[in-house]
Amino acid sequence: MVEKLAIVIAMYNESDSIKNVLESLRNIRPDDTIIVVDDGSSDNCHSVASEVENIHLLRHINNMGQGAALQTGIEYAKRINMDYVVTYDADGQHDAEDIAPFLAEIQKGEYDIILGSRFMGKTVNMPKSKYYVLKLSILFGYMSSGLKLTDSHNGFRMINLNRFPDFEMQQNEMAHASEVLDIIRDNKLSYKEMPCTVIYTDYSKEKGQSIFNSINIILEYFIGKAH
């Protein structure tokens, strides 16, 4: 039986990048299911995405946050009986060529989740300030979850839905990335880090998280954990 992979993309006001991202994915991964969740965008990225053939396009009527949008895509992937899900950024930071080695590794059946690591892999044009913030967030991730990782807050991760169909993130906003580590720890999931590429373009740097927003993410994480 052929195992099925869904590529889940959360999209919010990405009309400038989404078409290129989807077309490049479609070319490199023609047989995979691409699920795009429009998180209540106010630009025309929904209609731009709908021009790309052979994708599943979902839409939140309100802006709920990246975590909520990814979870919607994952939930949909479960309902259409996907075996694996990879989460992928809409701003062109990730490299579709990284999907193949992740899929090959997870298909061996030893891991529930494989996390992408830009520090094991490659970064292109990463700002110095981002480097230090990420290193701090790795430390924060270790203190909060106890998991020793080389990267954190990397949106590129692959989940084995066959082994762990109950994967569910509760954090709607950016703190979902830290919550993933808690899910791994709390459910004693088998995990592995693998190298991946993160490309910082002017566009992705503009769209990405500011240093000050990192404080918000930490607050969000603790407030979210409190209930």
Next chain:
Amino acid sequence: MYLFKLLLILIFTFALVVISFSDKYKIHKRLMIIGLYFLAVLLILVPSLADALAVRLSVEYGSDLVVYITIAILVVSVSVLYAKTQRQGRLNTKIIREFAIQDVIKT
């Protein structure tokens, strides 16, 4: 002075009316709200009562006691409201997610 006291009582009465008509409270909650209302009015009209209560509760001054009680009520109220907002938020997420899944477009 009397005008200020009257104004405070009016504010509390307004709050009581708004709360009474804003939700279907169970009897114990309704009694608690009415009780708090009368306690507030009583303390405004008879401030010495706060002093007497303060002595019984080992708090030095009546005004301190009023401040402590007010802070405690505020903290509890904010916590309850926050929990309700979060619960509502989770419910909204589920509803919006379900709508999104039902209305999927396959290009």
